Amino acid sequence: MTVKNYTVDRSANLQIDIAVSNSSGAALDLGDYTSNAYYKTHVEAANSVTITSAGYSNGTLRLTLTGVQTANVTVGRYMYEAYITHTSSNTSYRVQEGILTFTGGLS
DSSP: OOOOOOEEEEOOEEEEEEEOOOOSSSOGGGGGGEEEEEESSTTOOOEEEEEEEEEEESSSEEEEEHHHHTTOOSSSEEEEEEEEEETOOOOOEEEEEEEEEEOOOOO
């Protein structure tokens, strides 16, 4: 699991590519996994916002938010987490977490 922080301008598209590897360090084929990601204001916040996620056979987990989605976010810092879940064993793994800082312009 990695920790990475990002700064996002409101109304901008966000794309985060996460390299997921197996225990030997090789890229993990994410074809047998589902993925989910979300962000929220703090650990105990009841509400969270889903981040679109998709896994690929080359071990890349891609998280995306559109400019329309980021335009509606209040400027500030939010915690995010991304998970993959193996479809047959139903075992979940947190692959990345960190802080998303949304900034606003002066216009």
